[in-house]
Amino acid sequence: MSPYKKAIPIFVGMTFLYFISMYAYVPILSPYAQNLGATLSMIGVITGAYGLIQVFLRIPLGIASDKMRRRKVFVMAGMAMNIVAALVMLFADSPVWVLLCRMCSGAAAVAWVHISVLFTSYFPAHKSAQAISILNAISYSGNMCGTLLGGAIGNSFGVQAAFITSIIAGAVSLVISFFIKENRPPVAQEPITVKKLLLMGKEKNLLIVSILAVLIQLIAFGTTFGFVPIQADALGATSMQQSILTAMASLSAFCSSFLVGIVFTKYIGKYLTIIIGFVLAFITTAAFPYMTSIMGLYVVQFIGGFAKGMIFPTLMSLSIESVAPEKRSTAMGFFQAIYGVGMFLGPTLTGFISDLIGMTGGFWVIGSMGIIGAIITAFYARMNKNQPALNP
Template sequence: MSIIEALHCPGNPYLQHYRKTVSRFPGKMECLMIGQPVSPAAASAWKSWLQARRSPILLTLVGLFWASLYTYPTFMSPYLTELGSSPLMTGLVIGSYGLTQTILRLPAGILSDHLRNKRLFIIAGLVASVISATGLYLSREVWLILVFRGLAGVAAAMWVHFTTLYLSYFPVQDTPQAMGRISFSNNLGTMAAMLAGSFLAQIKGWRYAFLLAIIIAVPSLVLSLAVQEERPHAVPGGETRSRSSLRAALSIGSDRTLLWTSILALLAQLVAFATVSGFVPQYASDLGASKFELGLLSAFSLLPRALAALLGGSLLARWFKLRSLVAFGFALTGICTALLPLTRDLAWLFANQFIGGIGIGLQMTILLALCTRTVPVNRKASAMGFFQSVYGIGMVAGPTLIGFLAQQFNLGTGFVMISGFSLLTAVLAILVL
């Protein structure tokens, strides 16, 4: 058992088996001598010190990681249209980002639990981000953009390891607050990247947003080498490694809480990737939005999403039932999506996306906090991989479905149908959570 695992359970008799001597740490407390049990107070102080050391590095890396993936999605649909892509093909390119995540997240989570190494996958995600951004910068063919956008999804698939590693720094009861902080960092990095990327696209051209992604991804890869992870060690009388069999890992989906939160997250991502991350930028472009205004529009969605993530996990969760917050988020998003076809002015579109962003932030923060709550510690990476693989289906289905509807009917019809999914899911959340 590692020091981190033991400190989750102060007073655990396994503490006396440590083969590491820690003679001094902040507060001038001396403990963890070989064979010497550690008091709950000493364990708590040591844990707090580790959190203070490790959390800022990983939180900073989270913001940079998502920034490297989001300097350009704000204008992806109008950019592809300019290159001659059909609405359906545009939907497929946008959906490829979710497809590769759906395929890889569960296997990556299982392999991470097997190897007991999350840091390796975080580094691999940054490598994929560098290659993806470079390929998008150099490509002018739609099929190549499809490939490299899919590779961006490979990078995003490693998000499971960021979340499980960060949550491992904290006791279980602090999960909602920790999830709120990491979601805030995620959204803040994404929002800053969208604004910077769209500004560059406005003054220099589309491709400079891809170049910015490269500039962010390369130093992020270097910073990822500084990420620390406490890996399990052998303990007499205990498990030597936290490996699960493939059958046990795959059976993780039988956990009721994990299964239903995953399904709800799938529907949340379907709506988000059909609208704000899919065809709302195209709709705004048709209304006359400039390249920078497209980035500003995305920021108007992400800012309330970040604030809702921070407040939803730390403050609102204390006052309201979690299922009520999730249902409210879906209802709010559904109403805003239904109103999109009636929005003919950019100012009203900005207001629509701001309000809808609150709903998205509440949904995903609470669902992320709930999904692994009832899962054993040694299977949390597998569980998070399952959760994110399932919701990745929505990231593929959303843009593909609305692209098909736009091609067969019109974009307004697509928005109305997508809003129906969100409103029905609000009811489902009340019933199953």
């Protein structure tokens, strides 16, 4: 029996609250910034700052964690940054403060890497896949519960209550984090360096897969977490309806990611799964500005989330499939560092384009990335037709 068996429930509770704190106010973030006077371009920068901070912090903090052989302190820092982000939102009186909030939230999100590494250390090596699946379930459930809880409370007591909900959940998760156990490696592991990551860029398959990940993140963060809430606000959506709208994407992504391994890739293959996902992403993104009811947005959002769930897990598996086993950790680090760029570019581009030619044009331009992704995938599939993947 694992000596960390009793520590697992405590860790699960902390992680669940971590996601509730992070997502309790996300559905109302863009409309809130707009009400404070933010332009569409500024809203794009605010939304994108969440991803940009992760691009800059993920690698150096990962290297520092490996050298120190410590994860717990970084996990605790993530819990604390969630509280800081919500506190900033609670007292924000201008879009600049909302931007600072998203930067703090992005810093908090970096802790997810350390949470994952620490949690998997509680399990034997042959059960690492089980540990990751548990964490993914916590991630999705915490995300959905956070958005729905924040929306319900905000709808009943005002938007400020959603920020207070985030602060309370963050504070409890921080207290719990003091009691989690740390399983330190006996010797310092060789860290992933910037030089190693740059060298991984020479791996053609990995580079293409990472570019595809940038495209789907660009679409997701330009729509679900960026400008779909603005569209819903224009249709008179309440805080609760905004929360349901965001939860729709998470729910459908969870469903489709579950089906990827047992249905889609098994019967139609990985490449066709990605192509269909990108085509659906294009159709739904282009359809958003033409929805005239909240129910219509729900349907389109659900399909769009389903598309992302088809694409992203498949890309994650492809990112290490053609890489030698001893390089797979570095390959995953490269993949994660690159796709963060899409989290910044998606909302930023959508915002600037929307200010220039309107939100309909912004949705169409961002949606076109789905067509580009489908075309790249088709060429990639043809290129790899006769190249078998490496075995684990």
